Amino acid sequence: MPDDSMPPAEGDYTESGVPNFDYVRDRIENRFATALGSAELAGETPEATSFDDKLAERDKSARDKLEEIRRSLGGDCPSGTQEPAEGPAYFMHADYGRPRDTSRNQPA
Numbered sequence: 025m026p027d028d029s030m031p032p033a034e035g036d037y038t039e040s041g042v043p044n045f046d047y048v049r050d051r052i053e054n055r056f057a058t059a060l061g062s063a064e065l066a067g068e069t070p071e072a073t074s075f076d077d078k079l080a081e082r083d084k085s086a087r088d089k090l091e092e093i094r095r096s097l098g099g100d101c102p103s104g105t106q107e108p109a110e111g112p113a114y115f116m117h118a119d120y121g122r123p124r125d126t127s128r129n130q131p132a
Contacts, residue, residue, distance in 0.1 A: 036047040066072055 035044070037043050
């Protein structure tokens with residue numbers, strides 16, 4: 025972890041005490057690199073691997089349960105789609121995402 029208590033090097037600040045662009049960019053890049061390295065190390069631990077496995081198992085279980093519910097409701101929905109072929113989206117207005125008002129479209 026970098027030591028933030030060190031006095032700034034000559035040329036990193038203006039006379040009014042404002043950091044210059046190069047100094048700020050270097051600090052941001054350093055913090056980003058540190059965070060990226062920490063994330064990589066954390067992802068390689070046995071705990072992270074176990075967590076990823078449990079998450080994948082839970083997601084699969086949730087997808088299976090959702091397909092079971094859809095089948096029980098009679099929605100012949102192919103695996104991986106959001107809604108049955110003639111479900112609510114079939115009756116939705118394409119531009120606004122709400123049911124069409126057909127009374128306005130009829131001549132008076």
